Amino acid sequence: xxxxxxxxxxxxxxxxAAELLxxxxxxxxxxxxxxxxxxxxxxxxxxxxxxxxxxKPIRTREPVTAPDALLIQDPTLLHQAGLLDGLRPDGYVxxxxxRGVDDIGLAEFAARHRGHLLTxxxxxxxxxxxxxxxxxxxxxxxxxxxxxTEQTVSLDALLAAITERFGDRPRVAAGNSAAARxxxxxxxxxxxxxxxxxxxA
Amino acid sequence: xxxxxEGSRAVAETVAMCRPQVICAYPITPQTHIVETLGVMVKxxxxxxxFLNVESEFAAMSVAIGAEAAGARxxxxxxxxxxxxxxxxxxxxxxxxxxxxMTIANRAIGAPINIWNDHSDxxxxxxxxxxQLYAExxxxxxxxxxxxxxxxxxxxxxxxxxxxxxxxxHASERVDIPAQSQVDAFLPPYEPRQVLDPxxxxxxxxxxxxxxxxxxxYLAFERMRRALEVIPAVEADFGAQFGRGSGGLVKQxxxxxxxxxxxxxxxxxxxxxxxxxxxRDDGVQAGALTITTFRPFPVQAVRDALGDDDRLRRLVVLExxxxxxxxxxxxxxxxxxxxxxxxxxxxxxxxxxxxxxGGRPVTRRSLRRMLTRAARGELPEFSFLxxxxxxxxxxxxxxRAARRSGPSAENILRALARRS
Amino acid sequence: MPSQRIxxxxxxxxxxxxxLLPADLRxxxxxxxxxxxxxxxxxxxxxxxxxxxxxxxxxAVMRATKGKxxxxxxxxxxxxxxxxxxxTSWQIxxxxxxFGNAPxxxxxxxxxxxxxxxxxxxxxxxxxxxxxxxxxxACLSGMFERNDDVLYICYDNQAYMNTGVQRSGAxxxxxxxxxxxxxxxxxxxxxxxxxxxxLIAMAHEIPYVATATVADLRDLEYKATRAMDFHGxxxxxxxVPCPLGWGSSPADTIKVARLAVESALFPVFEAEAGEVxxxxxxxxxxxxxxxLRLQARYAHLFRPEERTDVIARIQASADxxxxxxxxxxxxx
Numbered sequence: 046x047x048x049x050x051x052x053x054x055x056x057x058x059x060x061x062a063a064e065l066l067x068x069x070x071x072x073x074x075x076x077x078x079x080x081x082x083x084x085x086x087x088x089x090x091x092x093x094x095x096x097x098x099x100x101k102p103i104r105t106r107e108p109v110t111a112p113d114a115l116l117i118q119d120p121t122l123l124h125q126a127g128l129l130d131g132l133r134p135d136g137y138v139x140x141x142x143x144r145g146v147d148d149i150g151l152a153e154f155a156a157r158h159r160g161h162l163l164t165x166x167x168x169x170x171x172x173x174x175x176x177x178x179x180x181x182x183x184x185x186x187x188x189x190x191x192x193x194t195e196q197t198v199s200l201d202a203l204l205a206a207i208t209e210r211f212g213d214r215p216r217v218a219a220g221n222s223a224a225a226r227x228x229x230x231x232x233x234x235x236x237x238x239x240x241x242x243x244x245x246a
Numbered sequence: 247x248x249x250x251x252e253g254s255r256a257v258a259e260t261v262a263m264c265r266p267q268v269i270c271a272y273p274i275t276p277q278t279h280i281v282e283t284l285g286v287m288v289k290x291x292x293x294x295x296x297f298l299n300v301e302s303e304f305a306a307m308s309v310a311i312g313a314e315a316a317g318a319r320x321x322x323x324x325x326x327x328x329x330x331x332x333x334x335x336x337x338x339x340x341x342x343x344x345x346x347x348m349t350i351a352n353r354a355i356g357a358p359i360n361i362w363n364d365h366s367d368x369x370x371x372x373x374x375x376x377x378q379l380y381a382e383x384x385x386x387x388x389x390x391x392x393x394x395x396x397x398x399x400x401x402x403x404x405x406x407x408x409x410x411x412x413x414x415x416h417a418s419e420r421v422d423i424p425a426q427s428q429v430d431a432f433l434p435p436y437e438p439r440q441v442l443d444p445x446x447x448x449x450x451x452x453x454x455x456x457x458x459x460x461x462x463x464y465l466a467f468e469r470m471r472r473a474l475e476v477i478p479a480v481e482a483d484f485g486a487q488f489g490r491g492s493g494g495l496v497k498q499x500x501x502x503x504x505x506x507x508x509x510x511x512x513x514x515x516x517x518x519x520x521x522x523x524x525x526r527d528d529g530v531q532a533g534a535l536t537i538t539t540f541r542p543f544p545v546q547a548v549r550d551a552l553g554d555d556d557r558l559r560r561l562v563v564l565e566x567x568x569x570x571x572x573x574x575x576x577x578x579x580x581x582x583x584x585x586x587x588x589x590x591x592x593x594x595x596x597x598x599x600x601x602x603x604g605g606r607p608v609t610r611r612s613l614r615r616m617l618t619r620a621a622r623g624e625l626p627e628f629s630f631l632x633x634x635x636x637x638x639x640x641x642x643x644x645x646r647a648a649r650r651s652g653p654s655a656e657n658i659l660r661a662l663a664r665r666s
Numbered sequence: 667m668p669s670q671r672i673x674x675x676x677x678x679x680x681x682x683x684x685x686l687l688p689a690d691l692r693x694x695x696x697x698x699x700x701x702x703x704x705x706x707x708x709x710x711x712x713x714x715x716x717x718x719x720x721x722x723x724x725x726a727v728m729r730a731t732k733g734k735x736x737x738x739x740x741x742x743x744x745x746x747x748x749x750x751x752x753x754t755s756w757q758i759x760x761x762x763x764x765f766g767n768a769p770x771x772x773x774x775x776x777x778x779x780x781x782x783x784x785x786x787x788x789x790x791x792x793x794x795x796x797x798x799x800x801x802x803x804a805c806l807s808g809m810f811e812r813n814d815d816v817l818y819i820c821y822d823n824q825a826y827m828n829t830g831v832q833r834s835g836a837x838x839x840x841x842x843x844x845x846x847x848x849x850x851x852x853x854x855x856x857x858x859x860x861x862x863x864x865l866i867a868m869a870h871e872i873p874y875v876a877t878a879t880v881a882d883l884r885d886l887e888y889k890a891t892r893a894m895d896f897h898g899x900x901x902x903x904x905x906v907p908c909p910l911g912w913g914s915s916p917a918d919t920i921k922v923a924r925l926a927v928e929s930a931l932f933p934v935f936e937a938e939a940g941e942v943x944x945x946x947x948x949x950x951x952x953x954x955x956x957x958l959r960l961q962a963r964y965a966h967l968f969r970p971e972e973r974t975d976v977i978a979r980i981q982a983s984a985d986x987x988x989x990x991x992x993x994x995x996x997x998x
Contacts, residue, residue, distance in 0.1 A: 071250035301808030308767035312774025451762030
């Protein structure tokens, strides 16, 4: 089972992101469960959502406390205590930021989780492709790239899920898809760079 | 058709296929998505029904009563405070024998106000005369609605389908949504036992005095007794026609050779089963009994499931609600079932664990810890899972220290905030 | 020569049962084939205004709908005295659910009829003032707001009579009830309280609102019939004296209702979409005392001493009705 925990603020599409990831996994004939943290859902308040993916039916219903991946859609949440709690030792963290990991105070963490903690300018990619600061889809694109060795979800499945979800609004679907693809390429590029640096180190 | 879909939506799509003719509901978290989806379907012309935005839950149940009495299939949904607000009408519907189907998106009852999941709402109405079915998954939640209309109309008794608020209603998971033709084949059009018809007028809702009230109530009792036969029959028919198990009275998980069995209702059983598997790996012979039909309480089915031999030593009833002054709710019915009659383990030690009140997550880790203690005989007869004793002691100290100790809920929240 | 009293009947009289009138001017009650919707054998008190009002109103509605009617009744006197198990006085399809939900249940019936293609069958919701003004107000307002196709009839005897004459939101000022006893410096019900439901109904701008009393059969029948010309939410408020609760003679029920109208304490009018379209003028306004004296619930205003101060306030409210609803003979 692969478990993802999303952190964001109300209004940033954290719940939609979890559902899209689940839809993508479903398209690849896998079982998936997505649900929100059910906190006070006013705009701007910190919220969490969860997604589990497995090849067999998922029975458990508790919140994800031992995530394999963390998607942090709002970097201002990083100061929250316990944000990274439970992450498996070689787990993945993707942070929505146009700055590097060092600039957001995660240099040490990044060093210990080389290749598993990255930042991606998801909001910028969303603005560029969708015209709105909704980082969910690009974050998922980034996740698909970041966790490709675990085969969580393919980019194709993700794009298909996005298209289906926003089927009645083709421009929104296209914008989100483009942002997701751009983020996928960005993260892929980052990982390739890291690999290259490692080889040269 | 298999879909990755939010629980509320799955229920709405399935209910729509049951061809309700009057839908009347008042919004309350966490049922809103169900009714909103149905509303959209009606507005778009995908569902041919009268959709009424009523002014309260009391009005919602009342509209459903009027609609069923006039011969239309009616549906509503609510939770928590809303269910309490319509309570008078809930009893009225059952007393009149009107086969309304209602979804309860299980949510705690205040005060303190709480929008999250537990079973206190449905439990508050357990004696109202409604059949109560509890869904373990969103698949079952959808399926139970189809069965509910049939059970209700066959018996002329209303049915509430309970699905855990947020945990199921707002979770997206894989659900097989049936085809309209399948549902039509399973659920015939509503044929009322009693109906308001100018061509054949009757008076419905007479006052009944001491000379006949007992007999009329006995008939309600008899309907519930018959339900114990109808529910499994409908379950079997559903299985035959839809190709999967859903509904029924009880379900068993690894209980055959278990010496410790967890008894529970609703979605928590998913997490319980994962905990059971882990315990089994640890060498604990654990199992789980799901009570799908809580009203009528399936006494014989429970006895049959818990077995006749002496192997079963412990029962842990995982309660999602609390009866202040009495303890557990399900425990009471379980004890009654086991104390009388033939079969069933008479000597099993029963422990009540109050868990997940007001939406506190019931974690696999806590369950494991608790059940391991149970297996070792270290679990008290009555306990609260994951109770923060320190928080409680703090407030009790405050209460003992001064008369004007202030509102307890706020004090506890403040103490909790100070801690973090 | 011994004289013999000869009773004269004018052919033009509007006596209730007068069948000497042209067919279209005869009352519904004069017809031998009237529905008798609420037939005899019920357990109402002698002189019950509500039993009279219900029969008058529903027979008229039954004629207007050619018998295609379903009635929903709130808990109260009417429901209790008409359906003493195992008997029922209702000769129509009739449903009683709860005290506070008759409007909502009626809405449900109407929705079901529409959903099942039987929209030609009409729906009446009915109840006393308690079930309408107080506990049923939320459901009534909801029904008005949605403009559900229901005629709601309130039989107003100005207190919770079924349970022993307790005060309701329709109890008039100074009236004695079990919970507004004639004690203290301000005996009876408090001034400044009470709801005017016809005005509340008008505020919802529903298609038709009307008031009537059991004193004027033809007016009541006309309004019940007129209401059925409309679709959507309609409201009929009928004053029905209660001899028991009002402490009036059972023989005076109609007389007391007439005095309520003639004193201007109960304005009789019709409104459409929130505007008054007609009001029954008072030919000769009578002082409120003529009305009050006939009812023991106002006895404390006359004994041990006449409370001219209280009576003056009641008179003032009556006079206010005259100007507000244009009830003077000259009209507007």
